Amino acid sequence: GAGVSQSPSNKVTEKGKDVELRCDPISGHTALYWYRQSLGQGLEFLIYFQGNSAPDKSGLPSDRFSAERTGGSVSTLTIQRTQQEDSAVYLCASSLSGSSGNTIYFGEGSWLTVV
Amino acid sequence: AQSVTQLDSHVSVSEGTPVLLRCNYSSSYSPSLFWYVQHPNKGLQLLLKYTSAATLVKGINGFEAEFKKSETSFHLTKPSAHMSDAAEYFCVVSEVGGSYIPTFGRGTSLIVHP
Numbered sequence: 014g015a016g017v018s019q020s021p022s023n024k025v026t027e028k029g030k031d032v033e034l035r036c037d038p039i040s041g042h043t044a045l046y047w048y049r050q051s052l053g054q055g056l057e058f059l060i061y062f063q064g065n066s067a068p069d070k071s072g073l074p075s076d077r078f079s080a081e082r083t084g085g086s087v088s089t090l091t092i093q094r095t096q097q098e099d100s101a102v103y104l105c106a107s108s109l110s111g112s113s114g115n116t117i118y119f120g121e122g123s124w125l126t127v128v
Numbered sequence: 129a130q131s132v133t134q135l136d137s138h139v140s141v142s143e144g145t146p147v148l149l150r151c152n153y154s155s156s157y158s159p160s161l162f163w164y165v166q167h168p169n170k171g172l173q174l175l176l177k178y179t180s181a182a183t184l185v186k187g188i189n190g191f192e193a194e195f196k197k198s199e200t201s202f203h204l205t206k207p208s209a210h211m212s213d214a215a216e217y218f219c220v221v222s223e224v225g226g227s228y229i230p231t232f233g234r235g236t237s238l239i240v241h242p
Binding site for chain 2: 017044046048054055056058061063069072104106111112113114116117118119120121122
């Protein structure tokens with residue numbers, strides 16, 4: 014497809030389990046972002062990838078969270094030892110480059126529920 | 129540093145009446161500003177953006193916003209609300225020459241009554 018693709022769309026996991034969330038950005042987009050949106054809240058920045066540069070991880074809330082981007086394309090966000098407070102929608106977005114004027118295109122999100 | 133404040137968490141209007149969603153920003157550099165809309169259980173969609181060209185920006189679905197540097201504002205307006213406009217709206221700032229990580233406001237929920 015032409016848009017940002019995320020999977021799974023919904024994930025229910027038990028507390029303490031690890032989860033992986035996948036993002037396939039728009040082809041040719043070098044910038045990729047992960048955000049988290051908790052119920053009724055705004056968007057919380059998690060991590061930013063730009064080309065081959067080292068990612069900006071300044072938004073990751075704890076060392077249980079990590080992300081990688083392979084081949085400058087697909088990205089995986091991993092949450093280890095999930096906690097109930099990790100329940101949220103995880104949104105991936107991409108843009109043509111990291112320039113501030115570029116439009117950021119969002120996927121439909123991965124809804125994570127930790128029980 | 130950059131920040132954005134959406135002044136209303138909820139706005140309620142009647143169908144056919146004007147819409148005003150308020151946004152103020154702070155930026156150490158020249159800002160790019162965006163409005164996104166999020167319908168229930170959907171991803172975010174770009175409504176419009178300002179990137180230092182015309183200060184009055186027209187977007188999709190009849191929305192527009194005006195960049196006012198003196199007031200550090202970027203309010204979103206629409207002359208006549210439709211039921212389909214009911215959604216969450218996010219104001220976003222990104223700095224030219226600063227951080228490339230956009231900062232989102234907390235969102236304004238637009239409620240449209242018949």
